Amino acid sequence: MNNSERNKNQGSGKGLGSGGGRGRNKGGGFGVGGFCVCANCGEKTPHQQGVKCTSLKCSKCGHTMVREELLNK
Numbered sequence: 001m002n003n004s005e006r007n008k009n010q011g012s013g014k015g016l017g018s019g020g021g022r023g024r025n026k027g028g029g030f031g032v033g034g035f036c037v038c039a040n041c042g043e044k045t046p047h048q049q050g051v052k053c054t055s056l057k058c059s060k061c062g063h064t065m066v067r068e069e070l071l072n073k
């Protein structure tokens with residue numbers, strides 16, 4: 001038997017990785033909704049779509065807001 005032909009075909013590496021780890025709910029970042037929370041005083045404000053929490057300032061103390069999800073981790 002001659003197996004050398006078969007071995008040629010198998011040598012070209014790079015298989016497709018199996019299973020991409022898409023564990024996020026709803027697929028888009030944190031999804032819509034949720035809250036921005038002041039990391040300093042705890043003030044909450046509803047998150048607006050398209051507006052980053054970190055671009056908001058707390059209405060009470062002026063501190064930068066963060067996603068609620070990030071604080072709870």
Ligand SMILES: [Zn+2]
Binds near residue numbers: 042
């Ligand atoms: Zn604050």
